[in-house]
Structure formats: structure tokens, C-alpha cells
Amino acid sequence: MLLALIIACLLLGFAVVLLSVTLRNLRTEHAETLRDIKHAHEKETEAARFERDRILNALGDAFLLIDAKGIITIGNIAARRLFDGRKLRQRPLDEIILESRFATPIREALQTGTHVIRKVLLPHQASPEGGSNQRGETAWLVDAAPLDRDHPHEGIRVLIRDQTAEYQVEQVRQDFVANASHELRTPLAIINGYIENLLDDDLIEETEHARRFLGTMRKHGDRLARIVEDMLVISRLESGEDVALNPEPFALSGCIADVTERLEPIIQQQKATIVLNLPDPSPTIQGDRFYWTQVFFNLVENALKQNPTGPLRVEIGCESTAQGNLRLWVSDDGIGIPANDLPFVFHRFFRVQKHHSQGSVKGTGLGLSIVKRAVEAHRGTIRATSTPGQETRFEVNLPPEAHQSAQA
8 A cells, every 4th residue: 555655656746747847848849939939020020120211211302200209210311311410210300400491390290280291492501411502592392291190199201302403493494584584675675666766756768867777676686586596595405405416527627617707707897816726637526516616606706795895816726635535615815704703604694794885786695505505415514714814714625425536
């Protein structure tokens, strides 16, 4: 009996030990399973977070998520770049967005739980780009909306889009329309005024007065035609520069000869001297000869118009650079361009000489703008330098693919 009791106790102890080991193994397996599940969940979460950040960072617009307390929880690369590379996450909105014109629509969306869209114009000094901003006034679209329409006060998403390029294009268009209207109105008013005098004052029969009036009307009519022609040229260039061009190889010397021949009456009248500094044989340009004729015609004519009195020396030249580019220039030794005006000479309708005699008809103010557009359409660059009374120089640089050197 005692032996049976001992055996039963041993069997019970063995069962307890076996049960304990089994439970321990089950706990270990369960812990390992939980660790595997947790690890898999963390990997999935990390992969989802990586994918989310990859998508948000691919956006060209600055993107922010802001919780109900005004704390930024997510910010993409564009947002960090916009706010000078500062750390965004877990930072209060007021610490990051200091410009009130940005912050106001965002706070409004947070407080009201509504979708707020606001266009913001910032001057150079207030731009979030700070001192690196070289674009002048900038334009931004701030778009803030609740994350969940059913719970509008639980946080918002914010998009900040840079619309400066579109804004500046629209400003240029508006300025162009306004300036063109003004430029067209002036000669039209003069022509209509003289027609009114001829008809209402019965001056048609007075030959001397009629001829003088008709001569003035003809000059302003020519100016109207020139303005329209120049506007059409700019329009063709800006509609798509590659489409506007009809490139073919042509000799630079022949193009310049055509220009000087067309301007020969003005050159002789002003007793100007045209000096050609071209290699022999001259380079061959791969481009649209019509626009290159416009370039040299406008540059030489501009030099002559800005220096109507006194002898003038105009030099037209070209040379190859060490990098294989072709450098072209038109320079003169006239009165020059004031330093304050130099940055604006390629702007539409800008004129250095503001005062003209009554006997002359001022230019269209589009010539140098056409020059710049035509050069850029041929993938070149142009710059102007001036030392008044010594040399004013317009210099063009063309890449190798736009020309063939004389040696080639």
C-alpha cells in the first residue's frame, strides 16, 4: 500500500513537472509568436511609413499634417526646403510658419474645421526663401482642409504651392497688353488728330499744310506698322521657340551685309562708321536667318538711334572661344547706357532715352526684347555692358551646335 502511494506521488510529481515544462514551452512559443507578429507589424508599419513618405516627398508642393493642437506631425521634403531645412515634426505651427500671411489661413482651417484656400503675395523680403530669393515678388497658394470631414476638428492637411512663375507670366501679359495699348494709342491719336484738322479746317486744299500733315501721319503710320510687326515677332517666339524657328545653315557675313545695306541711309546721314571684325571665311550659323537678321538689325539700329548726333563708330564682330562657343558682339563708342538702366534694357517697351525731339518718331521699345528672345530661341545667351562715352557692348554667346567655325 505504501509502495503504491509512493508510486502515485512520483507519478503526480512527474505529471506536474511535465505540465510545468509544457506550460513553459507554450509560454515561450507564445512569446516568440507575439514577437514575430510584433516584428512583422513593425516592418509593415515601417514599409507603409516609407511608402507614405516616398509619395509625399515626390510632391512638388509643400505638404504638412497638423493635429488639433497645432503641432506639425508630418512634413515632406518640399516643406522642409521651403522652411529653410528646419525640423518640422512635433514642432508647433507658430515656431515654423512665422509669416502671418501663410499662418492665418492655416489657423482659420484649424479653428473652424472648414476648407480654406488663400492666394498669398509676398515681397522679396518676406519670402520664405529668405535671402536666396532672386525672383522679386512671389505668389503662393495656401490650401488647408480637415483630414476627416466627419471629425473636422481633429487635424488638417496643408498644401503650399509656389505659383510665382504663373503669376509673373500673367503680370508680363498684363503689362504687355497695357503697354501695347498705350504705344498703339499714341500714334493713332496723332494720325486721327491730323486727319481731323485736314477735314474740319479745310486744309486739304492748302498744299503746304497738307503735305506737312501727311508726312507726320506717314511717320506715325510706319511706327504703327513696326509696333505690330515687332509684336508678331515676339508672339511667334513665345508661342514655342523651337516651333517658331526654321533653322538652316547660312553665312554670318551675308546676314550682316544685308543689315548694313538696309541701314545704309541712316549710317550715311549720321556719318557713322561700321567696322566689321569677322574671321575670313566667316562662321556658318545653324539657325533661322530671319531672326538673326532681326538681332543684328535691332542692335545696330539701336546704336544709331541712341546716338543721333556726332560721329559714331559701330563694331560688329565674332570670334571662337576656348570652349568651342561662338562669341558675337555689336559695340559702339556713343553716349552709353546709364548703370541704373542697364538691367532693364531687354524689357519690353523700355527705352533708355526718354526724350525725343518733335521731328523724330521714337522706336517701339521692343527691339532689344526681340533680340533676347531670338538669341535664347537659338540656345544662346546675351548680355549688355556699358561705359558711357567709351563703349556700349551687346555680346552673344552661342553653343557649338548652333554654329560651324571657319576652320570646320
